[in-house]
Amino acid sequence: MKKVTAVFDIGKTNKKFFLFDKDFKEVHKEYVSFDEIEDEDGHPTENLPALQKWLKDVFNRILKSKKFEVKAINFSTYGASLVHLDEDGNPLTPLYNYTKPLPENIISSFFEAYGPKEEFLKTTGCADLSMLNSGLQLYWLKNTKPEVFKRIKFSLHLPQYLSYIFTGIALSEYTSIGCHTALWDYSKKDYHNWVYKEEFDKILPPIVSTETSINMNYNGNRIKIGVGIHDSSAALLPYVRSIKKKFVLVSTGTWSIVFNPFTENPISEDIYKKDVLNYMRINGKPVKATRIFLGNEYKVQVDKLDKHFGVSDDYHRTVKFDYDTYFEIIQDFKHCFRWESITDESMPEKTHISYHKYEHAYHQLITELVLLQIKCIKEALGGDNIARIYVDGGFSNNDIYIKLLSHHFREKKLSTTDASLGSALGAAISISDNKLNSKFLKKNYALKKHVPFIVS
The missing domain is CATH 3.30.420.40 (ATPase, nucleotide binding domain)
Structure with a gap:
């Protein structure tokens, strides 16, 4: 059997699955796309249950195949998207789309607390503040849906959530934190002070290097499972x-x-x-x-x-x-x-x-x-x-x-x-x-x- 590394590459439109040999040559690929569903406000969003089922189905089928021996798996996805998990590891909310408008009162209250705006954007390496900043999604959730927010055990960026589906281990990594999230202070190389003041550090899992992988037994197969990577940094x-x-x-x-x-x-x-x-x-x-x-x-x-x-x-x-x-x-x-x-x-x-x-x-x-x-x-x-x-x-x-x-x-x-x-x-x-x-x-x-x- 050919030894391969499996990769799920999840874009907004196309969801792709690849197998690469030891020389990084593509030996297998599959594509799928799902119709978007709506969140509670009627805004279009990723069909997370369908995505999760597809990931498992494709991977289990490849593992049963007599053609390939999967030695490792990793995940590349778009950024600015968080999955909020409860105590049992189940998603609490839809995967809010980064195109969803952020209420003006949320942005103004944020800058009242953590401004001035220019200094904040410069420190966090962001262009502006909107749902495109996953940190602001957390702030919005805490202030508009406090009952839901209280139930969050972990908030994972999408690449790390895909890894979590296979490992059950919640982790954070640099490329997802670093992509215009408003969470990171580039001058002190740590979460920004506001993250600690809001106590978001308690629901953001431990940070590991993007090169980290977890060796584990998955359905009777010894496989190295990566922690995922933001697609722009991966490219x-x-x-x-x-x-x-x-x-x-x-x-x-x-x-x-x-x-x-x-x-x-x-x-x-x-x-x-x-x-x-x-x-x-x-x-x-x-x-x-x-x-x-x-x-x-x-x-x-x-x-x-x-x-x-x-x-x-x-x-x-x-x-x-x-x-x-x-x-x-x-x-x-x-x-x-x-x-x-x-x-x-x-x-x-x-x-x-x-x-x-x-x-x-x-x-x-x-x-x-x-x-x-x-x-x-x-x-x-x-x-x-x-x-x-x-x-x-x-x-x-x-x-x-x-x-x-x-x-x-x-x-x-x-x-x-x-x-x-x-x-x-x-x-x-x-x-x-x-x-x-x-x-x-x-x-x-x-x-x-x-x-x-x-x-x-």
């Missing part, structure tokens, strides 16, 4: 482990997030910038991150371009970088697009497309989006002297985006990777004893180096 891990020199990672998708794991100044000096925040590496070190809703905006604007020019939905995928077209655009450059999900001081009052060809309008769109991306990368770099940029996710295959980015950062080395397994592979690596070498990205991630185009 960063293969890079951190295999690259010796400093770099930033531009992880593109609906959100484009730039990670600087080598920052000298993790907390942004400009606390009014809503899209600068901190994550945490598996060893508790801060990661400065900047984000922009780039993929979302791209989708919105491409949809409009398709309708405007009467082309098919996937026509944009066929457009490659053309130097002459780009040169025409930059001769007398003007911003043409008004964004719908991004605010930028350079955008016009309304979108104005003066081009007769789709290709020209599309080049203009990507040029403007890349200008936003450049700002985001520079913000993450701060004053740090970093010579390498890696790009993964959806935009890593966009020819115009990559050519323009490598042209702008021509003094740096820009590479793309195909990290479709990103967070799942990171979860497997975090509980492995295997050392990664510099060839890992080339072998597993289709690493490709890009040379800037020559300006003629």
